[in-house]
Amino acid sequence: MTQPTYVIVPGLRGHVEDHWQTLLAGALSDALIVPQVEGDPVDLEARLDVLEKTVASATGPVILVAHSAGCPTVAFWAERTELPVAGALLATPPDLTQPMAAPHPSPEQFAEGGWGPVPTNPLPWPSIVVASEDDPLATVEAVTALADAWGSRVVNAGAVGHLNPASGYGPWPRAVEFLAELRELAGLNAAG
Template identity: 35%
Template sequence: MSTILIVPGLHGSGPTHWQSWFEQKLPNTLRVEQSDWADPYLPRWSGTLRRELDRATGHVWIIAHSFGCLASVMAAADYRDKLAGMMLVAPADPEKFGVSDILPAQRLDFPSVVVASSNDPWVRLTKAAYLADQWGSRLISLGAAGHINADSGFGPWPEGLAIFDQLRNTQSDLPLGPLDPDYRFTARKPFARSRKPKPLANRLLANWQQWLYGH
């Protein structure tokens, strides 16, 4: 039986946050509790996650937010055989926390997805795309969704749950290769964009609307 670890970011995730909602909806879920939510010290946060990974039985899925994404990526190198996949939502820019030099720059050895926003105050979309490339993750842009937290309206988040379920249930059948450049995933529906190449268009972006809903 697999375990799901919820890894919040700075100041934790309150009762109205989508991570708290996920925790209620998903079985075998455990929240990783930091000793000091106001002090984002990456080695300590990553160490706390490592202890939970050591305790967990079976394969582990991680659902992380913000600075929790960085702690998750840092811990991942030592648990390649145990981790089944990661959903990394609104990863914080490592440069904002001065941890770029200690954060491993490597591809993750399991399925992963980065869910990002075009107006996130903690990371530019181009930087989120760079991190996704570095980690070998698929990228979903929700458009102007802020930091994808409770303050930006992400409490109950069925679509996020669908993204995780699809990542988990079809981990061996993820879409590969360059995809249709005329669509990208948004929080509600795909929208047409110019055929003129854009900086993000040369990524291996998944047509998540088709992947999730078959159209």
């Protein structure tokens, strides 16, 4: 059995103590959290550099666990990296072309930070994209279209908001199920 390294790719707010990603990282035997970028959190180039360094430091096959803006970060990074990845869980990616409520950046701010357009090429590894029926940052249709373009299996998780503490998540047990599926798809039959 090969033990994967889980690389947690947060959204723009970075590491949040009561977020399901943080709780998951604490429960997994081998997890790395991508650190928050210094300066402008919308600086995509800085986010890609930090992700590259974090994945390069992993000791086992990498499974990415991204949330929110971490999802398009992974898609941009997939187009430039040569580092191996075994799979990716991409939860509630935002629609960066649509206005979002404050304090989120505007579509123009995302574009100025290098975020547009989000890549729509298939990801080079197995991936699962989780959509929410009531996500304030993206419609199910937009997330499904992105997942289809990325070649990902899409899961409609129901009315889970943006899968963040403001939506009541804290713990999100389904993440463990999705990681088990990704381990199976990648031929990594190790317990987390």
